[in-house]
Amino acid sequence: MTASQWPASLGPVLCVVGARPNFMKMAPILRALAANTPVIPALLVHTGQHYDREMSDKLFEDLNLPRPDINLDVGSGSHAVQTAEVMRRFEPVLDTHVPSCVIVVGDVNSTLACTLVAAKKGIPVVHVEAGLRSYDRAMPEEINRVLTDQIADRLYTTERSAEVNLAREGITPERVRFVGNVMIDSLLYNRTLARTPRETLAAAGANPALVDQKSGYGVVTLHRPANVDDPETLAALLGVLREISEHLPLVFAMHPRTRANIQRFGLANLVAGPRLVVLPPQGYLEMLGLMAESRMVLTDSGGLQEETTALGVPCLTLRENTERPITVEQGTNTLVGRDVDAIRVQAGEILSGRGKQGRVPELWDGHAAERIAADLASWLVREMPASSTN
Structure with missing residues (x-):
């Protein structure tokens, strides 16, 4: 043309x-x-x-x-x-x-x-x-x-x-x-504009020192019905997240659906504590900054699987399958489903320095x-x- x-x-x-x-x-x-x-x-x-x-x-x-x-x-x-x-x-x-x-x-x-x-x-x-x-x-x-x-x-x-x-x-x-992947176009275009984790926590009224600890920190998102609409499933996932937070502080950007179900099922005690910080839904630049500097991401989001692969950050996907297999085959993503033992083991691998390295896929x-x-x-x-x- x-x-x-x-x-x-x-x-x-x-x-x-x-x-x-x-x-x-x-x-x-x-x-x-x-x-x-x-x-x-x-x-x-x-x-x-x-x-x-x-x-x-x-x-x-x-x-x-x-x-x-x-x-x-x-x-x-x-x-x-x-x-x-x-x-x-x-x-x-x-x-x-x-x-x-x-x-x-x-x-x-x-x-x-x-x-x-x-x-x-x-x-x-x-x-x-x-x-x-x-x-x-x-x-x-x-x-x-x-x-x-x-x-x-x-x-x-x-x-x-x-x-x-x-x-x-x-x-x-x-x-x-x-x-x-146009999602990666956005990530690379905005990488230098991303908010720092300290800025994001301070703006949300949380303690910025959480992301300054020598151990680093992890990022969590959960929103899919299979994970958050059943009280037993949600309780099990929140329980293992709380366990992980004892070894690595977690920043949980909580979807409104998840927050409502936690309240409805009486599970608020599982997300209470100084090392598991719950934030409201975050903007793109805030999430990009949080992910880029984190040690691991635990999520059921499709897009975050791709973004963590591009950023080189280990990702544990709390789903039984993925429509983005390249993030597992070539990237930093590991499917762990809703199996709390698998989540616990894979998180331990990352914390011990054996998380997936991966590479950036073609184009x-x-x-x-x-x-x-x-x-x-x-x-x-x-x-x-x-x-x-x-």
């Missing part, structure tokens, strides 16, 4: 975000679209799937994302209600702006909902972070991933195994491009979004004349 101007016959690209992980992925894409030659016009659509300021508005500030051009203000609800409401509110946006394509990222309800609407209206769909599979259909995200990939017209992958997954599901290689180099923008421009100019006649 050598033209200096975006073809007048092509509409803008609609970029959809809905929940916290989407923001880190879309920020570098928007920068790359604006820096591409030609500049690719884009509109940012926020579905409002996450509406808490700490989990939405602050991320726009941290990532230097432009304010959304369109906000659907959907809010919370069951999976069915939320998906349906996003679809209902997104359709008029397509009618008004007539985009050249819709870019969706990740695997949240907004990803699938906007994909369905665009596909029904004959508008090409681009899926960033395609092909990741946990092969656990009990995870709502897995359903979103599989269906989005079947419908999408252009699929950008973060790791080679994703291409194998897509081929197994009958998706032709012509639709797929391996470009690298996790900070330039994935640039590759997406260049390919997208060429593809749209090549494909749109045919699609516009449908």
